[in-house]
Amino acid sequence: MxxxxxxxxxxxxxxxxxxxxxxxxxxxxxxxxxxxxxxxRQPFFSRLFATPGWVPATAFAACAVFAVVLFLANAPRPAPEQLALQDSETALEVLFVDEEHEEIGDPDFYVWLDAMLLEDEDETDAS
Incomplete structure (x- = not known):
């Protein structure tokens, strides 16, 4: 070189x-x-929605919530008249038993009666 x-x-x-x-x-x-x-510093929403995967996930979640709301709104409920009849039947059944009615004067009897009525109401709501 x-x-x-x-x-x-x-x-x-x-x-x-x-x-x-x-x-x-x-x-x-x-x-x-x-x-x-x-x-x-970018705005919050531009950082949040920068990933395109959020849009379908958000749409799916909104549809799922909407479906649950529609399903729960259309669930059959017992009519108020039926509930009132069941409550009165239970109360009459307790009162017209052939036994002594000394418990009617006891305040604990009414607490027990309310508990029984609530229990019957819960059973009808569950079914």
């Missing part, structure tokens, strides 16, 4: 090395802009 070839090789190597270790002005500007964009 000649002296001019060695000189050329040295200049090319130094130019490439300086370009590798020291980026140019245009590259520095791009890096600064990209870094600023990365650290920019």
């Amino acid at each position: 000649s002296n001019s070839d060695n000189e050329f090789e040295r200049r090319v190597k130094s130019a490439l090395d300086s370009g590798y270790f020291e980026p140019g002005d245009a590259t520095r500007r791009q890096l600064v802009l990209q870094r600023a964009r990365a650290f920019e």
Whole structure:
């Protein structure tokens, strides 16, 4: 190799090395802009909906809630008249037993009667 070839090789190597270790002005500007964009505070909803997977999941959840509400709204309920008849039947059954009615004067009897009526009501609601 000649002296001019060695000189050329040295200049090319130094130019490439300086370009590798020291980026140019245009590259520095791009890096600064990209870094600023990365650290920019984005609004909550744009960060939340940046992932496209949220939209189908949200739609599915809304449909599921809507279906549950419709199902529960259309569930059959006993009519108030039926509940009133059941309550009065239970009360009359307790009162017209052929035994002594000394418990009618006892306040605990009415607490027990309310508990029985609530229990009957819970059984009819469950079925």
